[in-house]
Amino acid sequence: DTAVSQTPKYLVTQMGNDKSIKCEQNLGHDTMYWYKQDSKKFLKIMFSYNNKELIINETVPNRFSPKSPDKAHLNLHINSLELGDSAVYFCASSPRTGGPYEQYFGPGTRLTVT
Amino acid sequence: ILNVEQSPQSLHVQEGDSTNFTCSFPSSNFYALHWYRWETAKSPEALFVMTLNGDEKKKGRISATLNTKEGYSYLYIKGSQPEDSATYLCALGGNEKLTFGTGTRLTIIP
Numbered sequence: 001d002t003a004v005s006q007t008p009k010y011l012v013t014q015m016g017n018d019k020s021i022k023c024e025q026n027l028g029h030d031t032m033y034w035y036k037q038d039s040k041k042f043l044k045i046m047f048s049y050n051n052k053e054l055i056i057n058e059t060v061p062n063r064f065s066p067k068s069p070d071k072a073h074l075n076l077h078i079n080s081l082e083l084g085d086s087a088v089y090f091c092a093s094s095p096r097t098g099g100p101y102e103q104y105f106g107p108g109t110r111l112t113v114t
Numbered sequence: 115i116l117n118v119e120q121s122p123q124s125l126h127v128q129e130g131d132s133t134n135f136t137c138s139f140p141s142s143n144f145y146a147l148h149w150y151r152w153e154t155a156k157s158p159e160a161l162f163v164m165t166l167n168g169d170e171k172k173k174g175r176i177s178a179t180l181n182t183k184e185g186y187s188y189l190y191i192k193g194s195q196p197e198d199s200a201t202y203l204c205a206l207g208g209n210e211k212l213t214f215g216t217g218t219r220l221t222i223i224p
Contacts, residue, residue, distance in 0.1 A: 004157075031210075043158070043203070043214040056211055090157065097210055100146035102160030 003027050004106040006091050012112045013081055020077045021109045023091030030096040031055075032074035033103065034066060037088040046089075049074050050097050081113045118206050120215035127194045128223050134190040135218040137204030141185035148205040148212060149178055149189055158203060161189075194222045 004025045013019050025032065033056075034046040048056035052068040063079045078085060091106040119138045127133045137147065146165045150158040162171040167182040175192045191198055201219045205212040 040216065042216055043205075045211050045213075048210050050210075058211075100148070100163050100165060100207075102148065102163050103212065104160070105157035107157050 004091060004093055004104050006089075006106040006109050008109060009107065010110050010112075012114065014114055015081055015083060017081050018077070018079045019081060019111070020075055021089055021091075021111070023074045023076070023106055025072055025091075025093040025104070025106075027093055027095075027104060029093040029104070030071055031094045032068065032071070033092040033094075034074065034076050035090040035092060035105075037090065037108070039087070043090065047074075047076075055097065078111075081111075083113050086111055086113045118204060118213050118215040120202075120204055120218050122218060123216065124219040124221070126221045126223055127191075129194055129196060131194055132190065132192045133194055133220070134188050135202065135220075137187045137189070137215055139185050139187075139204075139206045141183055144182045144185075145207060147180055147182075147187050148207075149187070150203040150205065152201040152203055152217065154200070161202075189218075191220075194220075196222050196224055198222050 007022045031050045033048045035043045045058050046060045047066045049068045051071050065077045068074045088108045088110050090108045092103040094101040094103045121136050148163050149161040152158040162178045164180040169180040171178050177190045180187045199222045201217040203217045205214040
């Protein structure tokens, strides 16, 4: 059973399109995250949600909109895709806030914008 | 902006040898230090979460130490095996936000 899953694994799309990446965790965790792995291989936090509520938004362009329908899911919607959005996006979860707790990562979604 | 630095960037080690690498971070406002192992084509996997100065953690042949006063952590691998080949990431912060270093890419030569 996959603990943190993401779909799709690969996404190739054209500039200007709108796309979504889905994330689900079956660990019963309260907190979920989106990270972006940039061209220099840095993992950078984008968003953090605790129990469906946004707690961190790291100066991400507002074309990126996370949505958490319930605490097991955190989806990432991206409007008007740009070339610079090409990256690997990782979803993660941890038990709750107030840790520190280790984070469990999904397999990543490689987004390519052409 | 927190600056988390790891050295070396990459390392080749003969199978059976022991090795170590460093994570440096600002010592002020320390909360926690995480180590992750990231194998190619997989997702990062937590190794240790450390909070106390002088903390030492061990998992099999891998261990880590923490010095929060001077702002560094060492990761040690004893008797390297091919399956240890991976990128090792450290990350600073609390639960809500982790700031990752760029990693040390370790290759074990059989």
